[in-house]
Amino acid sequence: IVLTQSPGTLSLSPGERAILSCRASQTVPSSFLAWYQHKTGQTPRLLIYGVFRRATGIPDRFSGSGSGADFTLTISRLEPEDFAVYYCQQYGNSPVTFGPGTTVDV
Amino acid sequence: EVQLVESGGTVVRPGGSLRLSCVTSGFNFEDHGMSWVRQVPGRGLEWVSGINWNGNNLAYTDSVKGRFTISRDNGKNSLYLQMNNLRAEDTALYHCARGLTPARDNAFDFWGQGTLVTVSS
Numbered sequence: 001i002v003l004t005q006s007p008g009t010l011s012l013s014p015g016e017r018a019i020l021s022c023r024a025s026q027t028v029p030s031s032f033l034a035w036y037q038h039k040t041g042q043t044p045r046l047l048i049y050g051v052f053r054r055a056t057g058i059p060d061r062f063s064g065s066g067s068g069a070d071f072t073l074t075i076s077r078l079e080p081e082d083f084a085v086y087y088c089q090q091y092g093n094s095p096v097t098f099g100p101g102t103t104v105d106v
Numbered sequence: 107e108v109q110l111v112e113s114g115g116t117v118v119r120p121g122g123s124l125r126l127s128c129v130t131s132g133f134n135f136e137d138h139g140m141s142w143v144r145q146v147p148g149r150g151l152e153w154v155s156g157i158n159w160n161g162n163n164l165a166y167t168d169s170v171k172g173r174f175t176i177s178r179d180n181g182k183n184s185l186y187l188q189m190n191n192l193r194a195e196d197t198a199l200y201h202c203a204r205g206l207t208p209a210r211d212n213a214f215d216f217w218g219q220g221t222l223v224t225v226s227s
Contacts, residue, residue, distance in 0.1 A: 032211070036151075038151070043201065043220075044151065046213055050213075087150065091213055092211070095166070095167045096153040096156060097153065098150060098151040098153060099150075
């Protein structure tokens with residue numbers, strides 16, 4: 001399954017809402033779709049799994065939605081620490097695949 | 107505290123071999139599938155290979171099939187990646203990643219810092 005993320009870059013300010021899109025080339029089985037935040041020099045951080053389930057310790061300003069082949073990550077109000085690269089990942093079909101990423105910058 | 111520590115990355119010539127290791131601690135290793143995920147500096151994430159909790163279910167991305175072998179030793183809480191016939195395009199930072207479930211294919215809730223593999227003549 002090929003994942004396409006849009007936009008490639010999202011330029012926003014703290015306090016604004018970010019809406020990131022992830023589109024799959026086919027239906028993601030069992031809604032096995034995850035989102036990660038990645039900052040330079042750090043390891044990727046799991047935000048969302050199973051489309052909408054927040055990982056441990058993830059604040060509720062992060063939410064996931066979608067079904068089938070279209071998924072969205074929403075950050076309700078951007079905090080300064082949220083500026084990073086975000087990847088979607090599907091793990092319902094082998095091989096596991098990641099999207100190319102969306103950069104959220106100021 | 108969950109820890110995943112990779113080692114084994116180095117500079118190797120095309121056609122050469124390497125074995126990466128990931129030693130884990132702070133959790134019950136047998137409860138989790140594990141994977142290797144790589145990243146070329148400045149580029150995105152690429153899943154390389156995954157293994158289920160007991161090692162009898164394996165998978166690879168197409169570009170490494172027949173060249174890489176994933177394995178695990180639950181007695182040593184360790185994950186391995188044997189890499190043969192290395193190519194320049196295998197150059198990347200290789201992360202060990204813990205799956206949320208015992209299955210082979212997973213979302214990953216903990217990642218190691220990575221070990222750098224450079225394939226160059």
